[in-house]
Amino acid sequence: MTRWGKNYYMNTQNIIGYALIPPTGKSFRAMSPASDTELAGDFHVATTTDADAAMQLADKAFAVYRHTDAKTKAAFLRSIAEGITALGDELLNRCAAESGLPIPRLTGERGRTTGQLNMYANLLEEGSWVDAVIDTAIPDRTPLPRVDIRKMLVPVGPAVVFGASNFPMAFSVAGGDTVSALAAGCPVVVKAHPAHPGASALVAEVIMQAAQKHGLPDGVFSHLFDDGYAVGEALVKHPKTKIVTFTGSLKGGMALVKMARERDEPIPVFAEMGSTNPVILLPQALENRAEELAKTYSESVTMSAGQFCTNPGLLLAVKSEGLDRFKTALGAGIANVASATMLTAGICSNYQKLSKERLGNEAVNIVGKADKLNTENQNQALAVVSEISAADFLADDKFKEEVFGPYSMLIVADDMAQLEEVVGYLHGQLTATIMAEREELALYKPIIDKLSNLAGRVILNGPPTGVEVGNAMQHGGPFPATSDSRFTSVGTGAIKRFVRPVAWQNWDNDLLPDALKDENPLGIWRLFNNEWSRK
Known part of the structure; x- marks a missing residue:
């Protein structure tokens, strides 16, 4: 074979x-989502x-x-x-x-x-990831001596x-x-x-x-x-x-x-x-670069048929001439995006159901909708950006729920106070983004503070899609984005996530894990008697 x-x-x-x-006798075959046919x-x-x-x-x-x-x-x-x-x-x-x-x-x-x-x-x-910490004994410390205690992370x-x-x-x-x-x-x-x-x-x-x-x-x-x-x-x-x-x-x-x-x-x-990854579009940024922002977000919303956990599902802004220009350009950008195959027939069906329910609500209007359907393949998703007033958004908890796919909702507030109210109403997120001019940031610090409280990663002037795999990345956030926001x-x-701390007290040096021995045979960074050392 x-x-x-x-x-x-x-x-x-x-x-x-x-x-x-x-x-076992029971088996299954993979399905091609593009053709709805079984694979070998x-x-x-x-x-x-x-x-x-x-x-x-x-x-x-x-x-x-x-x-x-x-x-x-x-x-x-x-x-x-x-x-x-x-x-x-x-x-x-x-x-x-x-x-x-x-x-x-x-x-x-x-x-x-x-x-x-x-x-x-x-x-x-x-x-150094083992977080080795060594406090050597101080037998003559008063009023009580200190015993030798050494701690590190173990699986x-x-x-x-x-x-x-x-x-x-x-x-x-x-x-x-x-x-x-x-x-x-x-x-x-x-x-x-x-x-x-x-x-x-x-x-x-x-x-x-x-x-x-x-x-x-x-x-x-x-x-x-x-x-x-x-x-x-x-x-x-x-x-x-x-x-x-x-x-x-x-x-x-x-x-x-x-x-x-x-x-x-x-x-x-x-x-x-899951996460709706809210994006705050501040007024001056919209005034100065509405068309640029629209291009950025028409691409971000539709990337890989919107099937990223960091897809920007909510766009928040205050009524303005700049917002009107943004909506016009965003609608045109979305309309030019061709449909894409979704990961499975079930995911596609759920996307169609949820997006249809949203658009069927009388409080929701369409900003832009793609119409370039690929009829050669199955399970195609057409991108949609809808619009709702902040008051209507606040009135229905269902609008907070994620629509997994190339869908985003623009929430339009009457003023900054109402926009701040919307931010305070949101639940935990993987990401939160602020599109702003530098001089605006000091003006809207309460909104920024609220965003940092509800998200694991707060982004300035960039789309949330795209996750850097590195030392500083935090991909996790308060519930319901993740079950534990600390990781x-x-x-x-x-x-x-896969380790726990263990302390060794009064152990002879030769019996300790290598990371905790006096001579540090691994040469890793350790906190040795309150000082970082590789010795």
């Missing part, structure tokens, strides 16, 4: 550690027994993997990146077939995926990762959740997203082979298919599971949070669940 070119049999099976699990490959559905086996094996692997040195883990991550790159067009073409996303977008996403793997490899080798245990629909590589099998968990020292069990099983399987094989290459324990990585909810529920409720990550809907995320809280041992679920799912800070 051949897998679109190689070992087809392997890539349709569930992987538990280094073993391929025999087919019968993907076998895992059972709850398989889920139990994966978690038991992950728990055994944790006893070894938690102590694996940084150099080995870094080499492991780099091998995964190399393996993904080596898949070449095979992976890109399968992702395109399963997601409807264009090859240029997927090429960039592949670069992001391999880039974050290499970024974490560098982080591991640098080492929490096996992690369950749910693949996301809108990023078949960067938030999937080898995405940010998986790589940050593996970097922390946590074995990972991935529940593949059913919309792109072929792409998931290709990457899962790469990870399994990289783990074997570097002699990592059996069970450090497993990969399961499911065409429903049974396997995911079994994984979240399993007593060996210590942490769960999820990117998707509010309903799905909260269902997992509820399961995790009701366990005998409650565990954290880091869920990213990020993008950038090196994402590793902090």
